[in-house]
Amino acid sequence: MKAIIFDKSGTIFDTCRVALDLSRDEMSVGVSSTRIVDSMNRGALLILEKSKSDLIFSSLDEQDFSSFCRQSGLSLKCVYSSNCDRDIRVDVALDRCSMIPMSKFKQTLNALFDEIGGERMNCGVIYDVANERPSGVLSTGGRLLEGVMELFDHLRDEGWDIYIATGDTLEGMRELSGKLGLPCKRIFCFQDETKKAESVRKLKETYETVVMVGNDSNDLMAFKEADISILVLQDGLEKRKELFDVATHVVDKVGDIRNIL
Secondary structure, three states: OEEEEEEOEOOOEEEEEEEEEOOOOEEEEOOOHHHHHHOOOOEEEEEEOOOOHHHHHHOOOOOEHHHHHHHHOOOEEEEEEEOOOOOOOHHHHHHHHHHOEHHHHHHHHHHHHHHHOOOOOEEEEEEEOOOOEEEEEEEEEEEEOOOHHHHHHHHHHOOEEEEEEOOOOHHHHHHHHHHHOOOHHHEEOOOOHHHHHHHHHHHHOOOOEEEEEEOOHHHHHHHHHOOEEEEEOOOOOOOOHHHHHHOOEEEOOHHHHHHOO
């Protein structure tokens, strides 16, 4: 028995991210959220546990993000952190987000919509853990990379069980998992770098061979745990040297995996 785990964003999904720096009120399109967090002294990426862009657009511009979340029954989840020696207090972080008006989230969502249309959008916060305050607002969305459907068909034909590990919500993944023909139990959600590695270790208890496919820093720990690790360069972003050092294979496009497995 053999299993393959795909990271989602940048690996099988062409993700576009729009970030708004709160201190400078500057918008950046096509950014890497993990790279922003890595550049901080101690930082974290917190996303909404449910994708609710429709609720965000219907909120009052002046309403603060903390009260919006509580009024809507929403909460944040930490999906990536850097240089943090303890768990992130997400409840404290949400309280600190009272300084962010909902108009900031609408700005990033509108910019994202201009880039890709309204496909699978979600929002989050770049959080400065060292100073216990939000430093940025982030909106994400995207579409499947070309060749992913054909690759998944090939892998099934070759006897691979396919899984996806993502920082997204299960609700946000339902449409994509259906399109890919994957049952919900094959989708690992709210996966930070530690949980991805744990998912690999768990699958190794059942499968003789476990492959991890990823593209960014939050895949590094999972690469180290996997029997085979494949680094995908398709997003065109600069990669940490450690990823090249650990990966057993490097491919330019995710479809090139067919030549390996």
